[in-house]
Amino acid sequence: MTVKEDVLDEIDINTETLYDGPWNVVVWDDPINLMDYVTFVFQKVFGYSKAKAEKLMLQVHHSGRSNVAQANREKAEGYVVRLHSYGLWATMEKTN
Numbered sequence: 001m002t003v004k005e006d007v008l009d010e011i012d013i014n015t016e017t018l019y020d021g022p023w024n025v026v027v028w029d030d031p032i033n034l035m036d037y038v039t040f041v042f043q044k045v046f047g048y049s050k051a052k053a054e055k056l057m058l059q060v061h062h063s064g065r066s067n068v069a070q071a072n073r074e075k076a077e078g079y080v081v082r083l084h085s086y087g088l089w090a091t092m093e094k095t096n
Contacts, residue, residue, distance in 0.1 A: 021076070025076050029061060
């Protein structure tokens, strides 16, 4: 056995955690961000058309939240971080 194989044997790689999914990326309504800005962020982060971004923004505005994307855990975490960088309140939740 080589050193490389010994190291790999010692690392506990939990692929179930890395690749479980899908996860919903949830954006929550807040009293700070303007609707046009939220629409812009959805277009920028997800590449959505203006129509789709507006539809999701209105869902956030009227329902208090919207599932704006669905992805594996790692990608969903990345979306949440990006949304936070734009000042949006976002979380993720495991789908059923």
